[in-house]
Amino acid sequence: MAEPLRVVVTGAAGQIAYSLLYIVAKGDVFGPNQPIILHLLDIPPMMGVLEGVVMELADCALPLLHGVVPTDDPAVAFKDVTAAFLVGAMPRKQGMERKDLLSANVKIFKVQGEALDKYAKKDVKVLVVGNPANTNALICSRYAPSIPKENFTAMTRLDQNRAQAQIAAKLGVPVRQVSNLIIWGNHSSTQFPDASHALVNINGANTAVVEAIKDAAWLNSVFVETVQKRGAAVINARKMSSAMSAAKAASDHMRDWFLGTEDGRFVSMGVISDGSYCAPKDVIFSFPVTIKCGKWKIVQELGITDFARKLLDATGKELEEERQEAIQIIEA
């Protein structure tokens, strides 16, 4: 059997981690033959709760789980890790301005970037889930200069999965038959869920989703808004934010990054922008990517309509503004 991989999950006492830890520990992310050692980071007041999570992981009796390291010390949490799920973040509280949230969180991601730089493996793959995920990932990368920028990503897979589910429901087909939905830009309400390159497999043949649905108005309005506002809809119904679906999306993102995307399919990830599709450079922008041998590559030469261009520009502008605010906070 392979040597165990060390995998850190931050915010390990929180609700997303509660679903994510089980998915990771049972082998859905790194493969059915890959043992892992889980490093669980949370803040000191949560150590009691974390102890309960550790007990439950033990009680799951999972054969691939070779060890669990609960801690409130980033130096211990990030030591020798090969994969990092950065879920922990300060939640938005009542009366909190967006700037206050950004301020609290960029400071967390600065500390975690420094700890990754010092203690993690140099090829560690980092997925930031904690919001604002794209800008947190950018800050984290800036404070980990010895780790390639390509190794820092932000999660827009939940948005992609939501988009895929909406299209599948509209067409009345299982989700598996729908592919190549794209989430462009920021994981925020300015994200652009784009079905114009998506495919649906009907009776073994791929058809463009736009042809199958034949309702451009629905695709450009109801579909886009439903995906953009899905997080708020879940909060309204559940009185808590998406957790099971966020955990599933985090595991999908990391699995594809480690094990690769299927031929003919692409997925969306927030990655360091090289200016593809005229997105601003040096922000973490969600693009369609394919992945082979642990390396992602932005899918090129997809057609961009005037409608899409406007939305791409708006989400890019928001990311530039967030970057500027984050840098001001950190350098103050």
Ligand code: NAI
């Ligand atoms: P939660 O509040 O249940 O758990 C967060 C955990 O993070 C808590 O246990 C907290 O103590 C911990 N934490 C806070 N500061 C920390 C630090 N400095 N180091 C380590 N742990 C720390 O929140 P939940 O529901 O698990 O969500 C976590 C984050 O994920 C939130 O920021 C949420 O907005 C974000 N999210 C992102 C999604 C995406 O698609 N990118 C989707 C859903 C949620």
